[in-house]
Amino acid sequence: MATWGFGLRAKSMLALLLACLLALVPAGLIGWQVLDSVRNHFGEAYARNFTLLKRQSILAPISRDLALALRLADSEVTRQWLRDEQDPDKRALFIKEAEGYRKDFRSHSYFLASAGSLGFYFNDDKKGVSDQPHHLLSPDQEGDSWFFSTIKQSEPYNINVNDDVHLKITQVWLNVLIRDGEKVLGVSGTGLDLTAFLQEFINTGEAGVTPMIITRSGAIQAHPNPALIAINQAASTASQAQTLAGQLQQPQEQAALTAALARAESQPAEVATLRVHLDGREQLLALAYLPELKWHVVTAVDLKAARVLDQGWLNTAVVALVLLLGILLLAFAYAVERLVLRPLKKLQQSASALAGGNFDVSLPPPSRDELGDLSQAFGIMATRIRNNTEELEAQVLARTQALETANQDMRRAHKQINDSIDYASLIQRAILPKQQLDQLLGPHHFVLWRPRDVVGGDFYVFRSEGERYMVGVVDCAGHGVPGALMTMLARAALDHAMTQEGIAAPAAILTQTDATMRAMLQHCELPRAIATNMDAGLVYVDRERGLLRFAGAKIGLYWSDGQEVGEIKGGRRAIGDRRMGSYSDTELQMRPGTTYYLATDGFLDQAGGELGYGYGNTRFAQLLLAHARLPMAEQADALDQALESYRGGYPQRDDITILSFRFE
Template structure:
């Protein structure tokens, strides 16, 4: 390398340093400091205004429901009925009055529970209002501890986020104590659907903004992440990670949060704020207290992400900065053109010729800087590339031939796999009892069988003896080829069980099948990730005695006459589960006009709709009620079309099987 004169690197660095020293360094530092100061000022104002706005938007609707719930609990009609629950006139009068409250509540629902009888009543707009209890509260059940904890408290009400195991809903519950003097008669109130509550009051599209709600103890009551919401606080305390303190760093940040909460509680309607690290980023947290609800409305703002500044003046400043940078760049470009690019352009002509394959080129005369060294390096490179090109071309040609041969082998293997799967599908369809069902039940049955892949883990069985039948569906763990292989084992185990126990005892068949499957797999060293359990539902029909006997393993038997719809539940454990299940027979009288349905969970769990939720039991029950009186072929078409319409563009999640039958 040349060691005399100014080198190319030195010339470039000199021009860049001069331009940076002239304007970029001081301008960038001053601009950054000004921008951060303005951002912080506007961020605090934005946090206060946003928090107060959220406080008011939550206070109005929730306070209205709270006031209505307090009136319902304090109604003399409510007290008189709970003091004399067996009086039908008082009971009728209460439910007639409560219906008016139900229509006024935001969720169109209310509940009431008695301390004396421990009966729990719940009505909403999804079903016709009823004066019959939904269930009886049990002090020994963990799911009912909210009631017994609430009636022991001193305060007149509490607000509790909880999942009702009986109603299968999660709501923000307003629990109001009903008193007659010092005597606690029960609880009454309403609930706000948690998903709707989060959507209306917590969800926001504004970047860098995280609204949440905490109670006086700091437990999170509303958050865009449902896993952080502390539920059933009426009966237990929140875990640390479900509190505001649990989301902050230990030490000064948690102390600052406690001080801000105390200040907000002391001055309701005022906003307290502090800085803390939340979700791994430094954020400004603003709090406002709602005394009526005993809630803090909290807004966390990431000042770096939130749009708290008016972009108009910022755009002007940016435009001026861009103009300054442009001037500097033009100056720098002129210097580089004269000092660097002009010599490089001469070298580029020679380099372009070499790029076209002409390695016998004349290079620029050497200079006493890095460009001269580069010119000499190009000459050496040209000779090396010319020698290596011929060798490389021969290697590429040989490698291309190897790749083509490997691709042909891979295509043959892929075709063999597809052919094998298609053949397996023919075998699986061959073992399904379609012909037997058609001969024995004819137009009095239909089957929807839709594997997720070419083959699947669902199948159905049918066996007839004289005027008696055994019909059922089975859902093996997995789908595709693994699920199909499991159906072979499951079918063999079921056939063995039916031979051993006969077809008249579905529960005994399930128990024997469970034992057989465990015996088959007990010596297999299977990974823990591979599931070998299966759900099943079996129904034995005795047409002579007009009797149906049902037993299930996590599969229930649905029925409908077009007006009502019901389900006979199966056992809670699957066959082959880690713990041995217990299965019992349920005897049902066959009635004309009743259609029975056995379905695997693939239908109920199929994602669809606007939000991608599962089809669900409620929508399935409504579908059965609407079509139960149709001929079976029309029912099959209606169910298939309803599922396809709901599924839309979502992929099929699981294998789907629905087997339906009726007897006139």
């Protein structure tokens, strides 16, 4: 016997027909409220997006100029000249370097104000390059107050809108302090033409939209009305009329503005909004903070005047659409709720209970349509899920227990390995002659020892006999634990060689060490891939006779007095190489004030720079030449910082050791 009933499609069509029949039910009373809400919503979104866009358009060019100004102020060439401002060579070198920055600045101009001579230097495209001061600054001159206020501040830079009476220009100035340690040598930077800045970033021509820039204290730095701009904020306090708070008449709105500024500073990535009365109209303020420039970008939007929505066609279209859709959806929703959604909601509740692990679900009453078929299929599925879930839970429990046991074993093994490596590092550091070097050479030496891992294959040696002593560095093949174990063998072989040959013959010590290492390893069946060789450089120092004697195995002796730099190369073959090497002594006289360096190849081979090339001998020699006259501790810091800067994001490739000494 056939059964008749309406399918889901028929029920939907019936509901839609019912909705159409009820299309004349009034719902336009809420139309204008909806439109006003839409306008407010889109107005706030417009204000936020407009502010973020202005924030980005201002940040990019000014941040670029600020970064260049910071680099110019931090240049060693700049500091060297300001330390000796009358030196013509240093002046010429600074002018040459500054010209490169000037061409990259947005305004093609730069300035430098010396704290020593109070000379103000300024160069741009119009007047050509000059190495003479444009004028002298004076604390009694009001127009120079920005400089004397800037050099007293603790911040590295400030941004100041100032009318320069000497240059007869009004610009947005980027003032960066030039420091030599704690001492302020002067101020340098560049400027942006205020008129062009306002034209490009502030004057938008949008009706009802007023963009502006204010400082953290609320002083206006950019505004379509130039009369409201607070000039020379670096040296003075803006008048109340030249602050954003001064434009607000109500105290509660001024307090709300202060809170919004603080909120924007705490969340620089967000836009803070508030409604205020500005210029006699209610306006929406959107604020975004630029921590790099210490500025707030502010947009004042008059929602009634701004073209947030196209009122010409939108009002009619929105009213008609809302009216039609409202009536249609209300009628259709009622029909679907009664005919479709109630059974589906019952089925959804059963599905939620099933997802929560409750398999005793209640299904909608049976019906002769698609919903009835769906309920029957759902019941079958619930039974199968219950059976599969019980089986999976048992399997997961067993595997979880096994995994937890394996993790515990792994943690114990990992801890044992780490403890062993830390203990090995303690032992390796203990055998290094750091204390002996500190006692005998004191501030006339430094050691830069940086293993790639916790333990490494580099070490340094020192043995003294009165006024005579032997210093050296050794780089064993490998790094990490294998390299550290090789250092034990190498140290024993070197000690034996120095005992046999004495400390006065570095070449003989290297030859004896080579023989000892070969004797130690000749009966060991090692894979060909395992390297057992080592590089070494030894220097015998006779203070009484004033001479040095050097011998090396692939390690050279560098020297520099700050005027020139040189290298005495070691032998071409490493100790323990497959082919025996030949080592010879090189004797040279001590040179007071000259710094000597022994370095393993970890520094020279370190990858870095833009292309990932090794540091290289040439760059290393130039680095030594630039810092050879510094105190030894400062030299160590300079070499370490130079390597870190060059390395960038590249990992340390090998163990690094540099041993340096000097005779005054």
